[in-house]
Amino acid sequence: MGRITARRRVIRMRQGHSPVERADVLAVEEPLEIRVGGQTLTVTMRTPGHDVELAAGFLVAEGAITGATDFSTARYCAGTDADGQNTYNVLDVTTAAGVAALPLSAIRLNTTTSACGVCGKSSIDAVHTASAFTTADDDVTISDEWILGLPERLRAGQKVFDKTGGLHAAALFDVGTGELLVLREDVGRHNAVDKVIGWALLADRLPLRGTVLQVSGRASFELVQKASMAGIPMLCAVSAPSSLAADLADEQGITLIGFSRGESMVVYTHAQRVAGASP
Numbered sequence: 001m002g003r004i005t006a007r008r009r010v011i012r013m014r015q016g017h018s019p020v021e022r023a024d025v026l027a028v029e030e031p032l033e034i035r036v037g038g039q040t041l042t043v044t045m046r047t048p049g050h051d052v053e054l055a056a057g058f059l060v061a062e063g064a065i066t067g068a069t070d071f072s073t074a075r076y077c078a079g080t081d082a083d084g085q086n087t088y089n090v091l092d093v094t095t096a097a098g099v100a101a102l103p104l105s106a107i108r109l110n111t112t113t114s115a116c117g118v119c120g121k122s123s124i125d126a127v128h129t130a131s132a133f134t135t136a137d138d139d140v141t142i143s144d145e146w147i148l149g150l151p152e153r154l155r156a157g158q159k160v161f162d163k164t165g166g167l168h169a170a171a172l173f174d175v176g177t178g179e180l181l182v183l184r185e186d187v188g189r190h191n192a193v194d195k196v197i198g199w200a201l202l203a204d205r206l207p208l209r210g211t212v213l214q215v216s217g218r219a220s221f222e223l224v225q226k227a228s229m230a231g232i233p234m235l236c237a238v239s240a241p242s243s244l245a246a247d248l249a250d251e252q253g254i255t256l257i258g259f260s261r262g263e264s265m266v267v268y269t270h271a272q273r274v275a276g277a278s279p
Helices: 050-059 144-146 149-156 159-164 190-202 221-228 245-253
Strands: 005-012 018-028 031-035 040-045 070-077 091-093 168-174 180-186 210-214 236-238 254-260 264-271
Touching: 005 159, 018 159, 031 050, 040 050, 040 091, 040 159, 050 070, 050 091, 050 221, 050 245, 144 149, 144 236, 144 264, 149 168, 149 210, 149 254, 159 180, 168 190, 180 190, 180 236, 190 221, 221 236, 221 245, 245 264
Parallel strands: 031 091, 210 236, 236 254
Antiparallel strands: 005 018, 031 040, 070 091, 168 180, 168 210, 254 264
């Protein structure tokens, strides 16, 4: 497996002080080519680690698979560095017999950068993917106090961020037990969410009813769509959602919360799941 962090000599400068040379730790960003049955599906820029989860979650988001039995195997294949060592940057997934082949619209035409999760879609229609699960009938109810505690719990689990300051994170919480089920970090916020959903798929936990997805950045359309594809009824973010994210959350029956920081938050859609949210 590739490195998650890398060290580099840097010069730190502060106004009124002499420059200081020191070692710094950076988050690694490398390409991962995801293949399905030998055919390239996409190339995404990611932080190495939990690559099988990343591929599995990506396939859920694309509507290709919906359960653990749809996912057969994954193996690293071609791809070597100058020393002939495997880069672990090419992953070939085999889906189960009977799983329909991915349509051409699902194949990404360009590399997906760490800042974009829907880049490379071949048409506008292909951006909207129908979910096999529904969240509208998930009647989970959560206190505002519990929700407001999630960003701190997410931050406490960001071990690589502590070293680099350069990673997004996503975490899945069980409302019934209050348990943190899984937390993943990545240079791409969409990758972090895919890794979380991929973990859930491989653990045969889809759909993710009665859960909350907490993310470290903003709530974009792509993150709401991934939550919908996994059957997650609530998405919370420490920053702002986009207008399209709010529209999609409203349409899909997802409670969308933004600016969840300290003692306040903003509920954008389906406020009935937040206890005491009615003015």
